[in-house]
Amino acid sequence: MTMTVSEVSIEYSISMLSKEFGITTRSIRHYEDIGLLSPTRRGQTRIYSAADRTRLKLILRGKRLGISLENSREIIDMYEPGKTNVDQLKKLIDAIQQQRTKLNQQLDDITKLLKDLNKAETDCVEALKSNSQ
Amino acid sequence: MTMTVSEVSIEYSISMLSKEFGITTRSIRHYEDIGLLSPTRRGQTRIYSAADRTRLKLILRGKRLGISLENSREIIDMYEPGKTNVDQLKKLIDAIQQQRTKLNQQLDDITKLLKDLNKAETDCVEALKSNSQ
DNA sequence: TCTTACGTTTACGTCAACGTAAGCTTATAA
DNA sequence: TTATAAGCTTACGTTGACGTAAACGTAAGA
Numbered sequence: 001m002t003m004t005v006s007e008v009s010i011e012y013s014i015s016m017l018s019k020e021f022g023i024t025t026r027s028i029r030h031y032e033d034i035g036l037l038s039p040t041r042r043g044q045t046r047i048y049s050a051a052d053r054t055r056l057k058l059i060l061r062g063k064r065l066g067i068s069l070e071n072s073r074e075i076i077d078m079y080e081p082g083k084t085n086v087d088q089l090k091k092l093i094d095a096i097q098q099q100r101t102k103l104n105q106q107l108d109d110i111t112k113l114l115k116d117l118n119k120a121e122t123d124c125v126e127a128l129k130s131n132s133q
Numbered sequence: 134m135t136m137t138v139s140e141v142s143i144e145y146s147i148s149m150l151s152k153e154f155g156i157t158t159r160s161i162r163h164y165e166d167i168g169l170l171s172p173t174r175r176g177q178t179r180i181y182s183a184a185d186r187t188r189l190k191l192i193l194r195g196k197r198l199g200i201s202l203e204n205s206r207e208i209i210d211m212y213e214p215g216k217t218n219v220d221q222l223k224k225l226i227d228a229i230q231q232q233r234t235k236l237n238q239q240l241d242d243i244t245k246l247l248k249d250l251n252k253a254e255t256d257c258v259e260a261l262k263s264n265s266q
Numbered sequence: 267t268c269t270t271a272c273g274t275t276t277a278c279g280t281c282a283a284c285g286t287a288a289g290c291t292t293a294t295a296a
Numbered sequence: 297t298t299a300t301a302a303g304c305t306t307a308c309g310t311t312g313a314c315g316t317a318a319a320c321g322t323a324a325g326a
Contacts, residue, residue, distance in 0.1 A: 015272070025273090030314060044274055044321085061242045066199020068312075075246075078253045089257045096254045103243050103250075109194050110236050110243075113208075117236075120211040121229045124222045148302065158303090163284060177291085177304055202283075 012048040021060055031059060036073055065106065075099060145181040154193055164192060169206055198239065208232060 018025045031037045032046075036059055039046040048056075055076060062072035078092055151158045164170045165179075169192055172179040181189075188209060195205035211225055 013272085024315080026316085027314065029274095034313095046273085061246065064199070064239060064242050065246070066197070070312085079249060086261060089261050093254055093257050096250050096257070100247065100250055103247055106197060106239070107243055109197050110240055113194065113198070114233065114236055116212060117229050117233055121226055124226050124229070128219060128222050146302085157285080159286085160284065162304095167283095179303085 010050045012053055014046050014048070017048055017053060017056060021056065023060070028056070031056070031069065034069060034073075036069060036076075065103075143183045145186055147179050147181070150181055150186060150189060154189065156193070161189070164189070164202065167202060167206075169202060169209075198236075 014025045014028055018028060028037070032039070037048075037052055037055055039048045039052050041047065058076050059069065059072050062069075062075065067075065074095065078096060145153075147158045147161055150156075150161060161170070165172070170181075170185055170188060172181045172185050174180065191209050192202065192205050195202075195208065200208065207228065211229060
């Protein structure tokens with residue numbers, strides 16, 4: 001059987017993803033347990049698509065921002081508005097606005113913390129200088 | 134007994150702080166349990182100073198950034214370099230740099246997430262428009 | 267053939283960050 | 297004076313996000 005390039009889609013094993021992102025396979029399976037991922041199977045073995053990999057990437061980005069897995073699911077689902085229902089769309093827009101508010105708060109927190117760190121560092125450097133004299 | 138204004142320092146009760154920051158008194162006591170706060174006492178009752186309140190503020194800011202209480206303690210302690218030891222100072226500068234790296238990563242994550250949210254929102258609005266026609 | 271690597275499921279364990287009583291004291295308002 | 301609010305300690309419970317161990321299947325290389 002022959003196969004053209006267009007028929008081949010990218011696939012990832014669980015260990016490939018765990019190595020790429022520096023997490024354990026247990027974590028990846030856990031994300032599946034709670035319905036955040038649903039890779040296809042070849043026999044029992046999990047096969048991850050490029051879309052699955054992207055979802056995982058989004059999950060990890062959320063984690064770095066202190067977003068719970070549960071909330072990550074909601075956020076990720078925002079990107080795929082397969083919901084034609086008007087009420088659901090309005091809810092989505094509302095949720096998006098809330099998330100934006102939280103992110104802006106984080107932005108503010110980060111700039112403040114960075115300023116504090118700068119101050120702390122110069123203080124340290126000063127202390128080192130006066131110590132070496 | 135008379136008292137001049139300069140003798141009076143600002144004090145807070147535990148419930149005042151819990152209301153101001155929208156957290157439970159249990160949380161505040163928990164932060165004390167693990168050594169993040171150490172208010173003075175009037176009898177058994179906790180009395181919080183302006184400095185205590187600031188520490189609490191920093192803790193909560195850290196929480197919004199997904200920083201653990203343990204790490205928050207370290208970060209907060211960076212601001213008070215009572216350490217004259219050169220090694221400790223160098224360690225501090227190193228920790229500061231690490232924290233900065235993490236924060237910059239978060240900054241990047243946030244801008245990306247905000248972009249995604251904008252896209253998701255316009256998609257929603259579009260869907261609403263085509264739905265109302 | 268045997269071991270080594272990678273995959274699987276099931277299930278109990280753990281750690282952080284509190285929640286949630288229970289049972290007690292003290293102060294102020296009705 | 298009673299009850300209502302605010303404070304306290306002690307201690308067990310809970311939730312999220314995995315860790316860890318057991319017990320097993322499958323495929324490739326020495």
